[in-house]
Amino acid sequence: MAYYIGVDVGGTSIKAGVVDDTGRSLHSIQISTEAAKGQEHGLAQMSRAVREAAKDGGLSLDQISAIGVATPGTMDIPAGVILDPPNLKPWRNVPVRTHIEREFRLPTAFQNDANAAAYGEYCFGAGRGARSMVMFTLGTGIGCGIIIHDMIIEGEHSHGAESGHMIIEMNNARLCGCGRRGCFEAYASATAVVDRAREILEEARGTSSLGQKLTETAGLTAEDVFSAAKVGDAIASRVVEDTAHYLAVGTTNLMHTIDPDRVIYGGGLIATGDWFLDRIRHHVRQLAFPVPAAKTELLYAHLGNDAGIIGAAACARKLVTVSTAG
Amino acid sequence: MAYYIGVDVGGTSIKAGVVDDTGRSLHSIQISTEAAKGQEHGLAQMSRAVREAAKDGGLSLDQISAIGVATPGTMDIPAGVILDPPNLKPWRNVPVRTHIEREFRLPTAFQNDANAAAYGEYCFGAGRGARSMVMFTLGTGIGCGIIIHDMIIEGEHSHGAESGHMIIEMNNARLCGCGRRGCFEAYASATAVVDRAREILEEARGTSSLGQKLTETAGLTAEDVFSAAKVGDAIASRVVEDTAHYLAVGTTNLMHTIDPDRVIYGGGLIATGDWFLDRIRHHVRQLAFPVPAAKTELLYAHLGNDAGIIGAAACARKLVTVSTAG
Numbered sequence: 001m002a003y004y005i006g007v008d009v010g011g012t013s014i015k016a017g018v019v020d021d022t023g024r025s026l027h028s029i030q031i032s033t034e035a036a037k038g039q040e041h042g043l044a045q046m047s048r049a050v051r052e053a054a055k056d057g058g059l060s061l062d063q064i065s066a067i068g069v070a071t072p073g074t075m076d077i078p079a080g081v082i083l084d085p086p087n088l089k090p091w092r093n094v095p096v097r098t099h100i101e102r103e104f105r106l107p108t109a110f111q112n113d114a115n116a117a118a119y120g121e122y123c124f125g126a127g128r129g130a131r132s133m134v135m136f137t138l139g140t141g142i143g144c145g146i147i148i149h150d151m152i153i154e155g156e157h158s159h160g161a162e163s164g165h166m167i168i169e170m171n172n173a174r175l176c177g178c179g180r181r182g183c184f185e186a187y188a189s190a191t192a193v194v195d196r197a198r199e200i201l202e203e204a205r206g207t208s209s210l211g212q213k214l215t216e217t218a219g220l221t222a223e224d225v226f227s228a229a230k231v232g233d234a235i236a237s238r239v240v241e242d243t244a245h246y247l248a249v250g251t252t253n254l255m256h257t258i259d260p261d262r263v264i265y266g267g268g269l270i271a272t273g274d275w276f277l278d279r280i281r282h283h284v285r286q287l288a289f290p291v292p293a294a295k296t297e298l299l300y301a302h303l304g305n306d307a308g309i310i311g312a313a314a315c316a317r318k319l320v321t322v323s324t325a326g
Numbered sequence: 327m328a329y330y331i332g333v334d335v336g337g338t339s340i341k342a343g344v345v346d347d348t349g350r351s352l353h354s355i356q357i358s359t360e361a362a363k364g365q366e367h368g369l370a371q372m373s374r375a376v377r378e379a380a381k382d383g384g385l386s387l388d389q390i391s392a393i394g395v396a397t398p399g400t401m402d403i404p405a406g407v408i409l410d411p412p413n414l415k416p417w418r419n420v421p422v423r424t425h426i427e428r429e430f431r432l433p434t435a436f437q438n439d440a441n442a443a444a445y446g447e448y449c450f451g452a453g454r455g456a457r458s459m460v461m462f463t464l465g466t467g468i469g470c471g472i473i474i475h476d477m478i479i480e481g482e483h484s485h486g487a488e489s490g491h492m493i494i495e496m497n498n499a500r501l502c503g504c505g506r507r508g509c510f511e512a513y514a515s516a517t518a519v520v521d522r523a524r525e526i527l528e529e530a531r532g533t534s535s536l537g538q539k540l541t542e543t544a545g546l547t548a549e550d551v552f553s554a555a556k557v558g559d560a561i562a563s564r565v566v567e568d569t570a571h572y573l574a575v576g577t578t579n580l581m582h583t584i585d586p587d588r589v590i591y592g593g594g595l596i597a598t599g600d601w602f603l604d605r606i607r608h609h610v611r612q613l614a615f616p617v618p619a620a621k622t623e624l625l626y627a628h629l630g631n632d633a634g635i636i637g638a639a640a641c642a643r644k645l646v647t648v649s650t651a652g
Contacts, residue, residue: 074617132482146583153474155585156458159618162582167575167613170495180613246496253492257472257583259481287493287506291400292485 002065004316005053007046007100008113008308009033009071011087016049017306018057018064019313023124025306027057039091043099050104066107068316069096070116070308077158080110109315113308115152115161117301118145119318120311121264125302130261134254135301136163136247138269141177142185146258150318153258164189168249184253188246190222190269197225197239208235226272241279243269248283255284255292266301274300328391330642331379333372333426334439334634335359335397337413342375343632344383344390345639349450351632353383365417369425376430392433394642395422396442396634403484406436435641439634441478441487443627444471445644446637447590451628456587460580461627462489462573464595467503468511472584476644479584490515494575510579514572516548516595523551523565534561552598567605569595574609581610581618592627600626 001020008015010033017028029052035042046069054061073085080097082088097110111119118127118135127133127147137143142164146153153160164185165178173182174192186192198220201211210220210228228236251263265277277300285293303310327346334341336359343354355378361368372395380387399411406423408414423436437445444453444461453459453473463469468490472479479486490511491504499508503517512518524546527536536546536554554562577589591603603626611619629636 144583148474148477148479151474151477153584155618156587157585157617157621159582159585159615162585162615163579165582165615166492166579167494168496170572170575171497178615249493249496253489253579254583256485256488256491257470257580258479259483259485259488261482289485289488289491289504291483292481295483 002317003059003063004313005050005064005067006309006311006313006316007049007067007069008116008312009046009069009088010113010308011035011072014045014049015309016053017309017313018053018059019310021317023120023310023314025310027053028306028309029053029056033088035088035091039094042088042091043094043096046096046100047103050100061104061106064106066109066316066320067100067104068109068111068116068312068314068319069100070111070113070312070315071096072113075112075158077110077112077154080108107316107319109312109319111152111312111315112154112158113311114143115145115154116311116315117143117266117307118147118161118264118311119152120303120307120314121266121301122147123314123317124310125307126264126299127262132258132260133262133264134258134260135264135266136250138188138190138247138265138267140189140191142189142250143267146254146260148258148260163250163254166250166253168246168253184246184250188243188250190267193222193225193239193243193269194220196242197236200235200239204235209233210236222269223271226269226276230272240276244276244279245283247280248287251280251284251298252287255288255296259292260296262297262299264299264301266307270300328643329385329389330639331376331390331393332635332637332639332642333375333393333395334638335372335395335414336439336634337361337398340371340375341635342379343635343639344379344385345636347643349446349636349640351636353379354632354635355379355382359414361414361417365420368414368417369420369422372422372426373429376426387430387432390432392435392642392646393426393430394435394437394442394638394640394645395426396437396439396638396641397422398439401438401484403436403438403480406434433642433645435638435645437478437638437641438480438484439637440469441471441480442637442641443469443592443633444473444487444590444637445478446629446633446640447592447627448473449640449643450636451633452590452625453588458584458586459588459590460584460586461590461592462576464514464516464573464591464593466515466517468515468576469593472580472586474584474586489576489580492576492579494572494579510572510576514569514576516593519548519551519565519569519595520546522568523562526561526565530561535559536562548595549597552595552602556598566602570602570605571609573606574613577606577610577624578613581614581622585618586622588623588625590625590627592633596626
């Protein structure tokens with residue numbers, strides 16, 4: 001059995017774990033990223049995470065076949081460098097892959113976190129057995145990963161599968177976190193769910209059970225909106241139904257561009273349950289061409305909490321098994 | 327030197343020609359499709375086109391390495407079958423590839439016409455040397471072809487690169503020829519240029535040089551709109567500038583999904599000249615992320631009149647050289 005270490009670098013924490021050849025996460029650890037302490041410290045934290053994951057997993061480093069590191073932010077994927085990450089300030093031009101490769105003298109894969117999550121699902125999760133798939137990770141933003149016949153669509157300038165920033169509205173379009181207008185993410189992310197709910201509530205205070213949340217310190221969350229919708233709150237239901245429609249628009253656009261076997265949804269928003277997936281499916285049937293509408297499977301992600309680690313490990317595995325894959 | 331025959335089946339005519347290994351079209355012929363006479367007659371016309379192209383090109387069929395056939399319409403690409411083509415009524419479930427293969431006992435490629443046109447440009451035209459590219463063919467509708475590392479993105483249900491039917495507007499969206507609303511094609515095709523011009527002119531009769539065209543029997547064409555814009559007509563200029571913006575929206579969406587080296591524009595609309603391409607580039611710089619905006623090349627197609635034949639021949643060539651390509 002071959003073993004890999006997957007490292008999932010986030011804005012607040014670095015997760016790492018040992019994953020076997022079947023995608024099973026044997027053990028995982030989590031330490032703080034402490035990005036503010038600078039990128040040298042950040043690289044040292046990544047190394048520490050690799051060592052701790054191996055040790056706590058009961059393996060020595062010479063039992064590891066390869067390491068995979070997934071990170072957010074603007075990057076040069078082939079070069080293995082994070083360029084200018086909004087969530088990892090003040091890092092700039094951080095040579096992640098070279099650092100890990102030299103430190104551990106092991107084949108090291110470097111990948112965008114949304115791409116890695118998609119590849120993990122493709123190999124070991126909800127995408128297993130599919131020839132091609134698109135994955136949307138629904139959180140603060142919308143991450144996207146596209147896999148076609150075992151190829152991760154990284155793009156020529158590491159901007160492949162940035163489909164959270166497809167334009168789906170041109171007039172009076174919502175402002176996106178990226179500074180542009182009309183992006184898919186500005187309509188269908190968890191952040192957008194809260195923003196749209198707040199806008200409606202501010203016009204209709206008192207008529208929704210959500211109104212009270214607005215005045216509380218912690219503020220409104222996407223989970224609040226979905227919970228209220230589940231128990232029949234009219235405003236929350238409208239926000240959720242709009243969200244399903246917006247997700248169907250983005251899904252249809254990818255179905256009419258990539259035409260994958262499956263579209264997978266991951267991230268915090270899917271915790272609400274299968275009823276919401278059924279609403280997305282309903283709207284996709286209205287919007288997409290008949291053949292892909294009938295044949296494309298829309299599913300929730302399977303990998304759960306360790307998805308980031310498993311995705312990074314799947315990229316490591318791809319690196320050393322590339323001659324037999326696809 | 328290897329020779330291929332490319333066959334480009336359209337709603338009104340079938341074009342065929344001999345193309346050499348460097349993408350040079352040696353000779354081409356054109357006959358009527360006569361779709362209304364039924365699909366058996368249509369298949370016979372395709373065979374006739376192959377024979378005439380070889381004969382007029384001065385080659386015997388045993389000098390031909392492979393045949394490529396490109397057709398419009400809903401299809402099953404791996405099966406080589408046209409399913410239900412809107413432009414080739416009353417054809418239904420037409421086994422094009424099997425027919426040609428059996429008739430000529432030669433390797434036969436079958437491909438969607440927009441995909442084939444893109445692959446022709448990728449091998450021999452404006453996409454030459456690119457690792458990946460997206461092509462938009464701007465005509466009555468918007469055809470699209472996506473090539474990534476020599477792979478034609480056909481999709482799992484032959485709906486890959488149907489990006490003319492990405493949704494780019496959700497509210498008060500224009501009606502598309504496909505019956506849906508908000509499709510890219512409903513904004514940026516030649517048909518949409520005419521429709522948008524007509525709508526504005528009907529509100530502002532007499533203030534534009536185009537007004538007269540509206541009352542003429544032949545009606546307004548996209549060419550009329552572009553010609554009037556070139557000489558400074560205000561309404562025509564506005565329609566053209568909006569068209570450049572809409573094309574930039576569709577282009578940006580593909581840049582943020584595929585992130586190709588190049589985006590190529592073909593079809594009737596590009597006859598207007600490079601000034602229009604510069605307007606598309608201007609809007610893409612406003613809409614796309616900085617890195618792809620700076621690095622993605624936007625170009626007009628190079629292959630001209632025989633693009634359909636050369637594209638179909640390129641698919642034939644790919645079929646018999648697949649082990650050495652990509």
